[in-house]
Amino acid sequence: MKKLVFSLLLIGAIIMSGLVGYADQHHNETAGKEGDLGSSIFSLKFLNK
Amino acid sequence: MGQNILGNTDIAAQLDNWLISIRLDKREAAATIHRDLKSSINDYDTHNLITYFLVESRFYLMNKNTKEAAASLDNAKKYLDHFNDIQRHHMHIAEGIIFYDEDRFQEALNCFEKAEKLLHLIEDSVEIGEFHLRKAMTYFYLDITSLSVLHGEKAAEAFRPHKTFEFLLARTEMMQGLNFVDLHNYDRAEESLHKALTSFKNLENHNFITSTNLNLGVLYVKSNLPAAAIRYLEEALKGNQERIRLKILYLLADCYWKTNQHAKALDAYTEGFNTSIEKGDIAKKWEFAMLHKKYEDRLNFESVWQEGIDYFRKINDNYNVRRFSKELAQYYTENNQYEIATKYYVLALL
Numbered sequence: 001m002k003k004l005v006f007s008l009l010l011i012g013a014i015i016m017s018g019l020v021g022y023a024d025q026h027h028n029e030t031a032g033k034e035g036d037l038g039s040s041i042f043s044l045k046f047l048n049k
Numbered sequence: 050m051g052q053n054i055l056g057n058t059d060i061a062a063q064l065d066n067w068l069i070s071i072r073l074d075k076r077e078a079a080a081t082i083h084r085d086l087k088s089s090i091n092d093y094d095t096h097n098l099i100t101y102f103l104v105e106s107r108f109y110l111m112n113k114n115t116k117e118a119a120a121s122l123d124n125a126k127k128y129l130d131h132f133n134d135i136q137r138h139h140m141h142i143a144e145g146i147i148f149y150d151e152d153r154f155q156e157a158l159n160c161f162e163k164a165e166k167l168l169h170l171i172e173d174s175v176e177i178g179e180f181h182l183r184k185a186m187t188y189f190y191l192d193i194t195s196l197s198v199l200h201g202e203k204a205a206e207a208f209r210p211h212k213t214f215e216f217l218l219a220r221t222e223m224m225q226g227l228n229f230v231d232l233h234n235y236d237r238a239e240e241s242l243h244k245a246l247t248s249f250k251n252l253e254n255h256n257f258i259t260s261t262n263l264n265l266g267v268l269y270v271k272s273n274l275p276a277a278a279i280r281y282l283e284e285a286l287k288g289n290q291e292r293i294r295l296k297i298l299y300l301l302a303d304c305y306w307k308t309n310q311h312a313k314a315l316d317a318y319t320e321g322f323n324t325s326i327e328k329g330d331i332a333k334k335w336e337f338a339m340l341h342k343k344y345e346d347r348l349n350f351e352s353v354w355q356e357g358i359d360y361f362r363k364i365n366d367n368y369n370v371r372r373f374s375k376e377l378a379q380y381y382t383e384n385n386q387y388e389i390a391t392k393y394y395v396l397a398l399l
């Protein structure tokens with residue numbers, strides 16, 4: 001019984017979070033990702049001419 | 050001294066030279082041209098004046114002076130009614146770069162989307178590739194992986210045919226490697242990151258060698274190979290790049306704990322936690338605190354993780370909300386606490 005309630009709650013949660021997630025996608029200001037891409041200022045000094 | 054006798058055609062040629070110096074990262078030459086051009090701006094026609102301020106914004110960005118870059122853009126915008134479409138495109142890109150560098154990724158994306166509407170006017174394939182790479186990088190940090198991969202592929206298409214753009218192609222491959230990590234495609238991630246590492250070594254670009262070592266560390270952490278990750282993370286730490294040191298220390302501490310190297314883990318944690326406090330980096334402080342509770346202070350694990358997740362919700366860092374909520378939800382599920390587990394599964398799906 002507990003597992004059934006849990007499953008129903010989880011399904012409801014997935015549906016709700018889908019809606020919330022879509023709405024929130026456009027307000028996501030920061031993302032503390034573990035990796036690094038460097039700056040978006042590029043220079044071409046490394047062109048290996 | 051300024052050359053006030055320059056005609057508008059000469060000024061346009063000098064502005065071109067200035068932009069080339071900036072793109073080639075010839076800082077001294079760019080600074081000299083800047084001084085010359087600045088002394089004669091009263092003689093410019095409107096078109097050249099707009100170009101001057103747009104290039105000046107880029108010049109300040111190259112020198113990591115975001116405040117002056119924004120001021121130059123504001124000066125350019127005083128003539129907004131006189132902008133042609135290419136100048137408008139460059140203005141949106143410059144605005145996007147400033148937002149990106151301030152970690153304001155949604156606003157950066159809005160600017161790049163405006164610039165994209167005018168991208169068809171640009172003929173230079175490097176410029177087109179750079180545009181797609183910037184947009185892909187922004188999507189990466191917004192955690193919209195599929196669109197990041199798509200724009201990354203467009204950037205690679207622009208750079209790939211030209212051996213001379215190896216640096217930009219390597220940056221693209223490094224980003225795609227991290228995208229493949231997010232997609233759990235670890236084989237492709239490994240291939241892309243190692244390709245990028247080889248290129249950066251060829252180009253002797255030490256900053257990006259360090260970044261790629263960190264990113265390989267991320268790959269091996271995510272694929273549950275902490276011993277392999279340590280090798281790259283220790284290498285990354287030797288690169289002495291202050292900007293990403295906390296990220297490296299965090300992953301190293303995690304890997305040392307996972308491989309039962311407690312003393313080393315505590316050293317990395319202590320340095321990272323203290324430095325994040327000194328720098329006022331509250332998000333990183335929470336990450337380190339939560340890591341410590343996971344391995345060393347289990348009594349306070351639940352409360353600190355709950356508070357940490359609340360903090361990341363408050364600052365709209367949805368990536369970290371998802372990351373930590375998923376782990377906490379799994380913990381509660383394993384302990385048969387289904388109701389509270391559900392709460393965190395909801396957050397994990399944000």
